[in-house]
Amino acid sequence: MNHPDRPDHPVTSFADLALPAEVLRTLTEQGVSEPFPIQSATLPSALAGSDVLGRGRTGSGKTLAFGLALLVRTAGRRAEPKQPLALIMVPTRELAQQVTTALTPYAEALGLRMAAVVGGLSIGRQIAALRDGAEVVVATPGRLHDLIERKACRLGRVRITVLDEADQMCDMGFLPQVTEALDQVHPDGQRMLFSATLDRDVDELVHRYLHDPVVHSVDPSAGAVTTMAHHVLIVHGPDRYAVTTEIASRDGRVLLFLDTRASVDLLTKHLRAHGVHAAALHSGKSQPERSKTLDGFRAGRITALVATNVAARGLHVDDLDLVVNVDPPTDPKDYLHRAGRTARAGASGSVVTLVLSGQRRAMSELTAEAGIEPTVTKVRSGEAELSRITGAKAPSGSPLDAGAPRPKNTNAPFRGMGTSKGASGSTGGAGGGGGAGGKGGKSRKSREAQQLAEARKAARVRRGG
Structure with missing residues (x-):
């Protein structure tokens, strides 16, 4: 709840917060002129040392909302070896690196040392x-757990703890490691928790670890963002590959989601063979590979990022205006996390989901649960309607990788779910792999719809719904 004796009123300027001159100067140097709503709402409470519960999706400016307060309140203290003074926990390596990069200029201005503690990089370093000695540690729960086990990190002196994207950490199975860390930080310290949703696990964290928090709900969920358009495109089975290829060939960047690492790699190979500057992002890639891919996507050298759900977890890319669910999500929360990669910080964007006609009912149920009312359109490759919605256009057809043969069949299945046993992305003719153009078309679509419904049912069971 909010309290009259605490500074809960929003501010309109960073100058109103009595921040150190070094921080104000760095804000100007970084081109940050006015606080975002979440910063305006939470910074007065956070700087005063109150516990903070912030509800809001990614892309709203939360990093500076908790980061500036954490750094300013830690400034002037020096960490002893292996004993940080402040801790930020996030669900993914990418988000840890984003947070570290965003806060480093302010930390340096205040003479504070930061360390990123994530999997996939040298644990020795x-x-x-x-x-x-690092005053501030940004960590993923799994790697932090490993370092605690090795007695390389002790949390008893941590006075400020932040959980960012708390719902995602719980969804990804990190709750035991999160509670382990919270049980070890200083019991009288400040805790700040930010989450898009307050489901059962997050609610438990709030009640167990936050003391009389100031609550701010300052940013709508992806389903309520007025600058985000939602489309469900009904595609003909054998045409799905061509539709996806044309969308990926658009001018500008696009993020495409699939369910499995194998299908991500197969689609990426296909797109590059047709002249699309595509790259894959999934947990099977090393951290240096993932970082290089994201840097290329942010810079525009990579125009089509093909990813599993790892990219939905807190990933921030400026000015990304199109997200495509090539494989429909099976859970409303997965839909919202994927959708949250676009229309960030007031920008506009579109979310497109490709479904077969047999999957339409299951998708309607999912979007209803997510609070989404999408526009439903039947499309085919090469049609003006597809281009109007997504900017799709014909690919150049010039392979980007020397020596890589172009796949013979552009319409064979490339997704994991619903592909008939033994099918591959490079076999057969137009109806190859049991596609809808052959004898097995109707049964394959039925199987895909059934599997989507079963996966959604399993997801509801996991959520306890």
Whole structure:
């Protein structure tokens, strides 16, 4: 709840917050002139040392909302080896690196040392950074757990703890590691928790670890963002590959989601063979590969990022205006996390989901649960309606990788769910792999619809709904 004796009223300027001169100067140097709503709402409470519960989706400016307060309140103290003074926990390596990059200029201005503690990178270097002393640690729960187990990190002196994207950490199975860390930080310290939703696990964290928090709900869920358009495109089975290829060939960047690593790799190979500057992002890639891919996508050298759900977890890319669910999500929360990659910080964007006619009912149920009312359109490759909605256009057809043969069949299945046993993305003719153009078309669509419904049912069971 909010309290009259605490500074809960929003501010309109960073100058109103009595921030150190070094921070105000750095804000100007970084081109940050006015606080975003979440910063305006939460910074007065956070700077005063109150526990904060912030509800809002990613892309709203939360990093500076908790980061500036954490850094300013930590400034002037020095960490002993292996004993940080402030901790930020996030669900993914990418988000940890984004947070570290965003806060480093302000930390340096205040003379604070930061360390990113994530999987996929050298644990030896991270141990060394903690041994040398780091006031602020940004960590994924799994790697932090490993370092605690190795006695390379002790949390008893941590006075400020932030959980960012708390619902995503719980969804990804990190709740035991999160509670382990919270049980070890200083019991009288400040805690700030930010989450898009307050489901059962997050609610437990709030009641167990936050003391009389100031609550702010300052940013709508993806389903309520007025600058985000939602489309469900009904596609003919054998035409799905061509539709996806034309969307990926659009001018500008696009993020395409599929269910499995294998299908991500197969589609990426296909797109590159047809002249699309595509790259894959999934958990099977090393962290340096993932970082290089994201840097290329942000810079525009990569125009089509093909990803599993790992990219939906807190990933921030400026000015991304199109997200495509090539494989429909099976859970409303997955839909909203994927959708949240576009229309960020007041920008506009579109979310497109490709479904077969047999999947339409299951998709309607999912979007209803997510609070979404999408526009439903039947499309085919090469049609003006597809181009109007997505900017799709014909690919150049010039392979980007020397020596890589172009796949013979552009319409064979490339998704994991619903593909008939033994089918591959490079076999057969137009109806190959049991596609809808052959004898097995109707049964394959029925199987895909059934599997989508079963996957959604399993997801509801996991959520306890």
